[in-house]
Amino acid sequence: MDKKVLVEELNRLKESSNYRSLTLQNENGLNLSSNDYLGLGRDRSLREEFYRDNLPRLSSSSSRLIDGSYDEIMELERRAEEIYGKPCIMFNSGYDANSSLIETFTTKDTLILTDRLNHASIYDGIIHSKATFLRYKHLDLMNLEELLKKYSKRYTDILVISESIYSMDGDIADIERLVALKKEYNFTLMIDEAHSYGVYGYGITYNLKLVKDVDFLVIPLGKGGGSVGAMVFCEREFKEYIVNRSRKFIYSTALPPINSCWNLFILNKMNDFEERRAKLEILKNYTLKLLKENGIKIESTTHIISIVIGDNERVVKISDNMRRKGYILYPIKEPTVPKGTARFRIGLNPNITYLEIEKFVEELRDEINSVL
Numbered sequence: 001m002d003k004k005v006l007v008e009e010l011n012r013l014k015e016s017s018n019y020r021s022l023t024l025q026n027e028n029g030l031n032l033s034s035n036d037y038l039g040l041g042r043d044r045s046l047r048e049e050f051y052r053d054n055l056p057r058l059s060s061s062s063s064r065l066i067d068g069s070y071d072e073i074m075e076l077e078r079r080a081e082e083i084y085g086k087p088c089i090m091f092n093s094g095y096d097a098n099s100s101l102i103e104t105f106t107t108k109d110t111l112i113l114t115d116r117l118n119h120a121s122i123y124d125g126i127i128h129s130k131a132t133f134l135r136y137k138h139l140d141l142m143n144l145e146e147l148l149k150k151y152s153k154r155y156t157d158i159l160v161i162s163e164s165i166y167s168m169d170g171d172i173a174d175i176e177r178l179v180a181l182k183k184e185y186n187f188t189l190m191i192d193e194a195h196s197y198g199v200y201g202y203g204i205t206y207n208l209k210l211v212k213d214v215d216f217l218v219i220p221l222g223k224g225g226g227s228v229g230a231m232v233f234c235e236r237e238f239k240e241y242i243v244n245r246s247r248k249f250i251y252s253t254a255l256p257p258i259n260s261c262w263n264l265f266i267l268n269k270m271n272d273f274e275e276r277r278a279k280l281e282i283l284k285n286y287t288l289k290l291l292k293e294n295g296i297k298i299e300s301t302t303h304i305i306s307i308v309i310g311d312n313e314r315v316v317k318i319s320d321n322m323r324r325k326g327y328i329l330y331p332i333k334e335p336t337v338p339k340g341t342a343r344f345r346i347g348l349n350p351n352i353t354y355l356e357i358e359k360f361v362e363e364l365r366d367e368i369n370s371v372l
Contacts, residue, residue, distance in 0.1 A: 017312035018333060030356055031328040032346045037303055038198045038276045039349040040226030040266060050265050056257035065243070068254030076264045077231075083202060083267065084211050086233040089242055090260070092252050094194050094220025097230040099125035100248040101190060101216050102159070104241070106131040111155040113147055115139065115162050117169065119192065122161055131159070138166075141177050148185045158187035164204045165195040168337055168345060170300030175205055179213040190216040198224020199277060199303055201270055227262050229255050279350035287348060287357050294365040305346040309368070315342040318367045325363055 013019040036042060062068040073090055080088040091097035102125030106112060112126055112133035126133050134151075136144040144160065152158065160182070162173045175191060182189045191214050193203040200207055205214055217233040232242070242249055284303050291298050291305070300306050309315040315331040322329045333342045344364075 017316050018335075026323070026328050029323065029326045029328045030352070030360065032344075032348075032352075032360065033328050033330040034347050034349065035195075035223035036226050037195075037224040037280065037347060037349055038226065038273055039351045040198065040224075040273075042351075043226075050262060054258075054261045054265070056261045058258055059256050060254035062254060063250065063252060064254045065250060070254070070257055070260075072257045072260040072264070073254060076260045076267070079264060079267060080231050080233075084206060084217075084233050086211055086217070087236050087239045089232050089234070089239045089249070090255065091230045091232060091249060092255055093228065094119075094192065094218060094222065094230040095121040095124075096248045096252065097218045097220065097232050098122050098192060099128065100242070100246045101218070101232065102126055102131075102161075103128050103248075104246045105188075105216075105238070106159060107157070108132075109155070110157045110159055111151055112159045112161065113144060113187075114160075115173070117166055118161055118163060119167070119194070122192065138169075139171060139173055141174060141181065145181060145185075148181065148187070152185050152187075158185070159190060160187050161190045161192075163192040163194065165193075165199075165302055165304065167195050167304060168332065168343070169306050170302045170304035170345075172204070172302065175208060175210060175214075179210050182213065188215045189213070190218070192218045192220070194218075194220040194223055195302075195304060196224070197221065198226070198266075198270070198273070199280065201273075201277070221263055221266075225263065225266055227266065228259055229263055276350045280348060283348055283350060283352060283354075283357065286354060287346075287361070290357060290361045294361055296361070296365060296368065303348045305348065306343055307346065307364075308341050308343045310340060310342060312342045314371055315344065317371050318364075319344070321367050321371065322363065327360060327363065329364075 040046060056072055060068045077088045077090060098121035106129045108130040110131035112131045114122060114133060114135055115138055116135040117138045134147055136147055162178060164175060165172050178189060191205055193205060196204045197219050203219055205211055205217055211217060211233060219231040221227045221229045280303055296307060298305055298307055312333040319329055319331040329344055331342060332345050337343060
């Protein structure tokens with residue numbers, strides 16, 4: 001590999017304001033870029049309660065098929081199956097779960113129909129599969145149905161993939177309509193609930209009583225769950241096939257027991273977080289109202305608020321200025337989002353006060369108006 005070529009590419013990234021670097025997490029500012037939507041991961045009293053009854057090992061030291069199917073992870077899967085009414089298998093991350101399911105269960109005879117704005121983990125799985133794929137317009141289920149009508153007779157194996165809440169626009173898929181289309185066109189349905197778990201309790205699909213109708217329900221735990229890992233719910237035969245054929249599952253060291261204990265702890269306490277969810281809903285509505293009143297354009301309807309700024313250079317300047325004022329507000333740049341739509345993605349949590357949001361919106365409005 002030519003180091004000179006790499007350096008030239010890195011320089012081009014810097015020139016286009018596309019260069020990424022690691023920075024020390026700022027613990028002092030108001031964090032508006034976190035995915036800890038219920039504040040569970042930073043809750044000291046919750047951690048103290050957890051450690052009173054749990055002193056698990058810090059490493060699994062093995063893959064699941066060797067010595068990594070320890071008591072805690074097996075109990076987590078058992079309890080999850082009890083709640084969701086469907087077999088559960090744990091992956092180390094939502095990224096691994098999404099990409100692995102697609103790579104494991106599709107063939108050259110599969111057609112994948114994927115929402116255009118699905119997560120990179122989904123597209124990585126698609127790229128590494130041998131399947132043909134087509135993208136339907138974001139959340140446009142009429143467009144999806146057009147594709148189903150066109151290709152359902154040509155392909156007997158069709159996989160449709162959607163998220164429930166989208167992380168860059170904060171909008172919601174119509175899962176009921178997706179299930180209705182599945183029943184009409186007989187395809188396999190995969191739903192990623194990364195941004196709804198916790199905020200919507202056990203997730204939107206669970207609340208709609210549609211778990212049985214979704215072939216692969218992926219519940220990542222690194223956001224609203226305040227943890228790491230991902231639960232996958234599927235039929236028993238699919239779970240057995242994952243154990244035998246999923247390379248990311250077979251060859252990865254299992255999650256540490258401490259993480260499985262925490263995941264089980266949160267899973268069992270999920271119904272105790274109603275007050276947090278109610279506070280988050282009120283804060284969300286108040287923030288959306290304030291942004292609109294201050295002339296800041298938004299499209300979001302959820303706790304994830306997307307504010308499109310435009311080009312990379314401008315969003316980076318505003319981010320730097322806001323950071324100096326005490327706000328942790330990281331820019332989302334192209335190519336993560338389409339060209340010309342660099343943005344801020346605000347993640348709210350119930351620990352943020354109205355006064356903090358009022359001051360933040362005022363400062364953000366001033367920066368947007370002054371940085372041209």
